[in-house]
Amino acid sequence: MQPQESLIEYGSRRVIVTLTAIICALLEIVDTTIVNVALNDMRGNLGATMSEVGWVITAYAIGNVIIVPMTSWLSQQFGRRNYFAASIILFTVCSFMCGNSSVIWELVLFRFLQGVGGGALLVTSQTIITESYPPEKRGMAQAIYGLGVIIGPTLGPPLGGYIVDHFSWPYIFYINIPIGIIAALLAFTFVRSPKYTQKSAAKDIDWIGIGFLAMAVGSLQLVLERGQDEDWFNSTEIILFSILAVLGLFFFIWRELTFRNPIVELRVLKNGTLRVGTVLSFILGFGLYGSTFIIPLYTQATLGWTAQQSGMLLVPAALTTAFMMPMIGRLLQKGVKQQYMVATGMFLFFLYSLWGYKIMTPDTGEGAFFWMLIVRGVAMALLFIPIATLSLSSLKGQQIGQGAAFTGMMRQLGGSFGIAIITTYLSRQNIVHRSDLVASLNVNDPDVQSRVMGLQHMFQSKGMTADAALRSGYKLLDFSVMKQASVLSYMDAFLWLGVMFLVCVPFVLLVKSKKQAGKVDMSEAMH
Known part of the structure; x- marks a missing residue:
């Protein structure tokens, strides 16, 4: 096995390797959310139903989550550089095929294959960046990698919205092609593989x-x-x-x-800190993807914003996270315990959720979100790097790559669970709140009668007959009830998301970590 120092890069070579890995991580994560704003255009262009076009997201997620646990093993079989570069090429070719698709199921197939290529990029990028830095700078390496993971989901919606508004939906895939080609060439030229001591024969696979x-x-x-x-x-x-x-x-x-x-070494989960780390990664994914899902949904469906406006709202929070990452890396290097940072991050996420609960109305202004989302940005920075280092802090050699694959998979599954649970909860709460609001609207109530008559007169002034104006008045009143029920449902979702994080704080503080965990040696990850 190669000595760990042989994989450490210096000077411009380290910069190039780092940028290559970050670009690949960003490509993968941005593509998770960039299609969300283009589904309607795809549906019309490909003649698909809304249910069918939903598979464009589902297929990519399935390809992602299947391949992530196998990345360590696949890197051993083919060499990490070859596997990494092949994954970039598969992702890039499938991006072209997605943009060229003429029927919905062709697009779904290539999205699945794109997900298979993309899923490998996340975990492998993390290992490549970590191994390129000397042990004393590996907390900073985690911070650099974290930029892509945290900022990626935020960049997708505004970028997708801009492309759909100014070009057409295939270009959300075509923009990957030049970046993918450059990344593949850089990977072949600059990324190095450890010398693996074991490689399975075909019969052992x-x-x-x-x-x-x-x-x-x-x-x-x-x-x-x-x-x-x-x-x-x-x-x-x-x-x-x-x-x-x-x-x-x-x-x-x-x-x-x-x-x-x-194919996956489950025995590595005997390690206590890794087990804790996988649970925390799941919760992080739940909060990261869940909150990234709720805000654009609320601003577009209730406040009537465009996809681009909704996406841009999240950019200051992403920049805050980017600004905080190197600071968190330095604190870890100085020996600040990860569990204190994670507990602080979870408490701040609770404050962010409570803040969201307080400001939500049917017509909340853009300025009301700014500081709330800044708090979210700080919370995410405090959560991502400490959870990553805590998870891998007591693993060695080949176990590190296996552990990184587990935490990566759990983060993705946490996001999937979060979106599924939040979607279901919002749907059910909408029904409950609408029922409660309708029950409190007594048609004999003078205030209700006054409101309906006011609406009727407004519609009559626009040329409607008295009967038509009355029906339109009741419809508008019903729309107002639905909108209010929707806002109450979003408020509930924010509150419970925050409570989930708050409940975790005391448990995180009880976790014991290895001394100097922030300087975890990941030099032999995926060996």
């Missing part, structure tokens, strides 16, 4: 384990993405895929614990 893994996480991701649209367990499809997910997980665990050369 755990094909059955791969199959069970794909069945388990693919089915689970599908259930989470499609559950609300299909009315959860009232749908035969959702029940079937839930059963497949449970069976796949059971047989995957059995296979990996009994096969001589497992």
Whole structure:
């Protein structure tokens, strides 16, 4: 096995390797959210239903979550540089094919393959950046990598909105092509692979384990993405895929614990700090993707903003996170305990959620969001790097790559669970709040009668007959009720998201970490 110093880069070479890895991480994460604002255009252009076009998001997420746990093993088989560059090429080629798709299911297929290529970029980028820095600067390396992971979901919606407004939806995929080509050339030229001591023969490859893994996480991701649209367990499809997910997980665990050369080394989870880290990564994903999902939904559906306006709202928070990352890296290097930072970050996320709960109205102004989102930006910086270093702090050698794959997968699944649960919760709360509001509207109430008559007179002044004006008045009143019910539902979602983070604070403070965990040696990750 190569000595750890052989992978450390210096000067301009380190800068190039770092930029290559960050660009690849950003490419992957931006593509997770950039399509959200283009779905309507895709639907019209490809003649698809809303349910069919939803698969454009689902297929990418499934490809992502299937490949992430296998990245460590695949890097061993093909060499990390070759695997990394091949993943960039697959992602880039599939981006071109996505933009060229003429029917919806062709687009869905290439989005799945794009997700397979992209999923590998996240974990591998993290390892490449970490190994390029000497041990005393590895907290900073985590901070640099964290920029891509935290900022990526924020950049997607405004960038996608701008492209759709000024060009057409295929260009959200075409912009990946020149960047992908440059990144692949840089990867082949500058990224180096460790010398692996083990490589499986064809007969030793755990094909059955791969199959069970794909069945388990693919089915689970599908259930989470499609559950609300299909009315959860009232749908035969959702029940079937839930059963497949449970069976796949059971047989995957059995296979990996009994096969001589497992595709995913589950025994690494015997490590206590990694187990804590995987749980915290799940919660981080839940909060990161969940809050990134709620705000654009609220501003567009309730306040009537454009996709670009909604996306731009999140940019100051992303810049705050970027500004904070190097500071957090330095604090870790000076020995500040990760659990204190994580607890502070969770408490700040609670304050951000409570703030959101307080300011939401049917016509909240743009300025009301600014400082609230700055607090979110600080919270995310305090959560990401300390969770990453705490997770891997007591792992060594090959275990580090395996641990990074677990935390990466849990962060992605946390985001999927977060969006699925929040979507369902909003839908159910809308019904509850509308029912409560309607029950309190007594048609004999003088205030209600006065409001309806005022609306009727307004419509009559525009040339409507008395009957038509009355019907329009009641419709407008019903719309107001629906809008108010929607705002109350968003408020509830914010409050409970914050409470979830607040409850975690005392448990995080009880976690014991290794001394000098902030200087964790990740030099042999993925060996």
